[in-house]
Amino acid sequence: MAKKQFKAESKRLLDLMVNSIYTHHEIFLREIVSNASDACDKLCYKALTDESVGLDRKDFFIELKTDKDARLLTVSDNGIGMDREDLENNLGVIASSGSFQFKQELGDDAKDTDVIGQFGVGFYSAFMVADHITVVTKKYGCDTAYMWQSAGADGYTITECEKDGVGTDVILHLRPDTDAEKFSEYLEGWHIQELIRKYSDYIRFPIRMEVSKTRRKEGSPDDKPEYETYTEVETLNSMVPIWQRPKSKVTKEEYDKFYRDKFNDYADPQRVLRVSAEGAVTYTALLFVPSQQPFNYYSRDFEAGLQLYSSGVLIMDKCADLLPEHFRFVRGVVDSPDLSLNISRELLQHDRQLKVIAANLDKKIRADLAKMMKDEPEEYAKFWKNFGRQIKYGVVSDFGAHKQDLQDLLLFYSSTEKKPVSLADYISRMKEGQEVIYYAAGESVESIDRLPQLEALKDAGTEILYFTEDVDEFAAQTLTAYQEKKFQSALSGDAAPAESKDGETEKLEDGDHKAALDFVKETLGERVKEVRASKILKSHPVCLTAGPGLSFEMEKYFAAVQPEQKLKADRILELNTSHPVFAALEQAVSADPERAKKYAELLYDQALLIAGLPLEDPSGYTDLVCGLLV
Structure with missing residues (x-):
């Protein structure tokens, strides 16, 4: 049969996809497996109204096979399959999605299915790792099977073939290895298992593969045990995510283990929060407050964000847009079938649905922390020790936009x-x-x-x-x-x-001490804005207070982070007019002005030390003290 050409637009899209759309090549396996899951879902849905299908949900599966010598990776399913027209429409026209059309046909019933595909380009992500793709498929209700083959933008062929049973086999011939990319890794069982657990662990149908294992040989001696390698078909995915199980069916130990394994923390979480919503946006979230602060939490290396799933398929590992900055310590997952994804599923459109989820999660986290503060104050104190500073930053950030929401925490x-x-x-x-x-x-x-x-x-x-x-x-x-x-x-x-x-x-304010106060101000000059009798000192002789606006602690902060600006708070020297030291100062002002100047300098330096501010001349201060002692 003559080779058919992709449309010109499809050629350009295929080239764009292979080279630009997908950030990571490993995404191809997620896309192919998701398509297989959609095919199973379609036939499973049909079985609900057509008894002749003869299959229950438990009968559907996805199977992975590798042939290292031939460099072949095969993904098979026993789903709805395709006929010639489906192949033309779905694989002959890039960006035509049979799954999207299926959801449109279902209308209101679509919410009861778990169809993942939306844009119809995911299949072609396989060309990032394969130089030739063969699809062998047989549609339910048809007697004829078909083979679709393509090496990429040059076009494709469709021929009749033989196939036992309905379903689809996608056979990828992997590209030769290069210095930049080791495509043969996708033939290694351990790597395939890793990718399935990462991206497709919650696909609702079992994903099976024959894996190699090692066991001790029967009868081998204890002092010199012998081992043998054998193969066994194993289900790679867990299928039902913990956040979709009823709350009453999940134990604390299961939540703790999920958190430790998923987020690489050796300690159990302090808090677990489940959130579900249906309506304008349907989603489920499972959130955790860590029981300890990550070692790099306040560094640039820390990455905040929740894992984002669409119908159990991982879309983003850290979606920062789902959390406000003041709750960046929260870890967890959000799963929604309603998100508007772009064609690569790697990035979200910043639309109303995502904002609705983020706003709701913000409220739920705040409410849970407020409840902990009220009902479990000791637990809240532990939380505050770890993440209280982040809440304070939240009050200050965005020009105080969140202060009303956070002030009670x-x-x-x-x-x-x-x-x-x-x-x-x-x-x-x-x-x-x-x-x-x-x-x-x-x-x-x-x-x-x-x-x-x-x-x-x-x-x-x-x-x-x-x-x-x-x-x-x-x-x-x-x-x-x-x-x-x-x-x-x-x-x-x-x-x-x-x-x-x-x-x-x-x-x-009776003015009795004005002469001494004016003398000290004249002696210190521009170093102080004002010298006054203190209203706040009781048993101590001197202190510094700051004028309105910048405080001394703020001055220290800016000196550390923006030293070039040289911001300084106003220095107001406060003297305790009831203290014997002030009496000595007053006496010296009239009897020995030079000595009074030394007293003024000494009192100012002592006030700087009390305020934690640097002395302008530490050596001079030492000489001054020594000079007054003799």
Whole structure:
């Protein structure tokens, strides 16, 4: 029979596919197996209304065979098969999909089938690894079998042939190996098993192959055991994914094992969440919160995303678009038959369906974490230790777009409770007359707890939140308030206890110490924006506070990540006018101005040290201290 030519458009598409559309050559096996599954599904559906088919779902299968000497890989099924017209329509015209047409014919009943193919180009992905393809097929209800053969863009032939039973055999003659690609790997049993488990593990029909195994020979001595190799037909796929089994039929041990095996974690997950939805978009999701932080979690090497399946066939190993950035630690799978895939199935169209799934998963994860916080606070504390920083980043990211959704999940260390607490818990314990949420930022809980600026608030029993991570102050500034209570730094000059502010203010504004304060400002010059009598110091002589906007901890952060910008917070030197040191300063101002200048320099350097800021001249500071000791 004369060779038939592909249409010109099909030739160009075939060349594009082999060279461009598919990123990984190994995808071809997924496509051929998916087509075989579709063929089984079609005949299985027909069997529901046609008793003469004589087959139940359990009778259908897909079989793989290899012939290393002949370089042949065969994928066979006992599905619906094809006649000459089907071969012309489905294999003679690239991008014509019999599966897509079948789903259209079913109409509303299509949701009850598991047909995978949509675009009709998957079959031709085999030309990435094969230089010649033979299809031997016999359609159910027909007496004649046909053979379709092609070596690629040059065209194809269709001839009658013999075949026992209905179904299709796709026979691939693999290309010769090159330095860049070892096509003979696709003839190795171990590699085929690996690809089936990766891409087609949840195909609903058994995928069988004869595999080589080793066993001990009967009667061989214990001290010198002998082994022999034998072959055995084995089902390579598990067929029913764990997320499609009823919840009541899956044990915790099974979830844990699935998670460890699927995501290469030696520890069980802390949380398991199953989500199912039907309607505008139908999907099933099985999500896990790890019980430990991955070693590379906050590095560029960490890849976030969920495994995405379409009717049990792996489409993407890490689909980042299914998770918001603040929940990037979640692992799991999403399976949906409704996704709009592109022709290679490797990329998703960014459409409404994907956005709907992502938005719903975001809500479900948030609700589950909120439930854990309420019902299992100790478990939530463990989660927070691992991934709390990520939630804080979520508050700050996208200009605070997610802050309302995430604010109730936040925890910060409490000065009174001695543990991380929620903002709602803090609000519930606020003292009468307290109008703000007090916080203090520093390198650690211990270093913050020693800050002299906090003494008055702590003595008054006021609860303070300790911010120990670089993102904390940014999160507070992004929130601005919680339940109408604004955030205020306890390290600012206005952070005096509510019940003592009025009297203290009257005492400090009487102007008695103006001369000494002006002297210190003149001595320090532009190094400080202001020198003032402190409202917040109690038993300590001096401290630095920052002006509005940039805090000292923010200054340190930007100095580490953007040193070229040289951003600096305003420095306000606060002096405790009730301290003996200030009395000594005042006396020196009038009696010994040169010594008073040394006192001013010393107090400023001490304030820098308390704030954790670098000394401008460490050697000069040492000389100054030594000079005042003699």
